[in-house]
Amino acid sequence: MIYVGGVPFSTGSDDSSSSQGNDILMALMEHPALVSASSSFSAVQERKFSLSNDSHLVRTRQIKWVYIFQKEYATVDPSLVDLVGTDEATTCVGLIVRNPKSGMISVAHMDSPRIVEVGLTQMLSSVLDQNSDTILDVHLIGGFNDVSHQHENGVTESHEKLEGYSFPLCSKIVEILGKSINKFNIQTLHVLGYNTRQDSEGNPYPIFNGFLVETATGSIFPASFDGTTRCPDELVRRIRVTASFEDPSCKGRLLETYDTQSDKFVIAPCAWTKRQVHIALSLQNLSDSEILHMCSTSPFAEAPDFVDNQRRQWEYVLEHPDWRETFPSKQPRIFERTADGSWVRHPVRPRGSTFVYAK
Template sequence: MIYVGGVRFPDENNSSSSQGSSLLLDVMSHPEIILASDSFKNLEERNISFVERDSESSQKDRYVYIFQREYAVVNPAFVDFVGTDESTTCVGLVIRNRRSGFTSIAHMDSPKVVDLGINQMLSLLLEDDVDAELDVHMVGGYEDVDIKNGDYTEPEGHSFPLCCKLVETLQKRRENFHIKTMFILGHNTKLDAQANTCPIFNGCLVNTSTGSVSPASFNRTSRCPDEIVRRVRVSASFEDSSWNGKLIDTYDTKTDRFIIAPCRWTMRLIRIVWQLNQLPDEEILTNCSTSPSAEGPDFIDNERRIWDYLLKYPEWSKTFPRRQPRVFERTVNGQWSKC
């Protein structure tokens, strides 16, 4: 069930039940959501970058970062901030238990992962509190096609179908979801210098103590730990049937560790990667992005780093010896260390 401004949406006295695109557009046009979007738009984007610290110093804040198709549930006793970025047609979904402060965040990239993905997100969030009131925030998913006119029954593009699925799934579930932020689609769209639509913000950061959400971007130092291997797993997951419809689990809530479960990549993927690596930059954007005109400046470099890793280690067992996960613990200075 969805609530907006503390009131069930649609109104319980309203006999008509909105579904799909109609429900999404109705929620987005609610005065509370418009006001929240305007406020979010005026926030200053936080740029998260970690600096090297000596072993005797301590980093004040403890972060967890998630990549595309990953999710994490964090305990505010262990984690001060959790976030994600690099969203264009993807959506950063945040669900927070008001009572415990436990916060679940996912980087949703397809309608196909929404149903099982939300199940995963809620598994620990409601473990001892099945009737909790849950605050929800969505950031990302700009207007990659014109959705103002035409037939909404079969929406095109990537952002709109994903946002429809997210809202419809939350509405159908028994839990109480209080929509606080929907900085998506038209609320999160601007024009670049070439008059292409693109996102205003690509990421978000959650303060786990207060539940406040702000726009954020991360750089290579803060997208950690195990950046490249985690990026590789996203590519490999499309060939692994065990991950069909699921988000990728990387962070262990109870121990405050990253546990990168082993994954396999095939020689078919290696051949595809070799071919892609021969392409010029503009063709990489066209072939590898759902939003070629809206990607960040490091998109191509990140793709090539993934491919270089796969070409260097074509056998997945070199990355995961004896099929064991890669485990990282938080150090005294706030960084991550491989166990």
């Protein structure tokens, strides 16, 4: 059930067809409270989160944070984590669910309508408490106008020929929230038209590609990250996102990476196939423009390091065609937080042998 401003929200329609999510989304996009909240969010200066020595912004390692990539989610305890966030979202949408009583926060980087229903269940597993009357705070940030013939508020005039990726994803999220027996108070809906601007050539792209959440207060800020803060195990986690599309066990699910109770990252084994190695070999010599158009849902909206990140993944897969080199004995890659807030790889013990460190 959806609430806005603590009040139950209804579109006034009993339609149970597949267009229900579209109707809910269109009505929410016009709600005065959410229009105002989105306008306020747009006016907030983006925070550049970095630990580089030459950064004049956030660079202290005393801050404990959790970063999630595309298709990942993490639930964090505010007593263990100060910040949680994501970026690199173009047509993807960040979903934040917070229990205002316990302070527990779950964040997901959703990239497809197919993972929304099970993904929300995964997120709620560590956020819900015994009190079924708890109204959970919800924020949706991301996606942009990658569809044609929109109204000013970023939705289309007709449901018949929806194009692009952002609208169907946003529609599915609010549809599942609306159908749930749990209560969700939507506080931020900074998506679609509210998160769109144009470059000098008229190409649309997102105003913000990411955000961070201050866990102590639940405050949300637009944010971007860099290589020093997209960690731990940045490259393997990127590859796991791609490899998961051919893994039946990952179908319709968000990827789990962070263990809430132990404050550790546990990267479960993932196998890249010979087909994926062949694809990496065939793509590595493409031009930057070709890579953007073949590998992105929004080639005009990607960050400057998108192509480089793609190339680094392919190079790794070609250097390690056997995934078991990365996951010896098919064991997960575990990272523990150190006293200064950084991450260290935990040793793995192959079955029947002494401790060794993976490469």
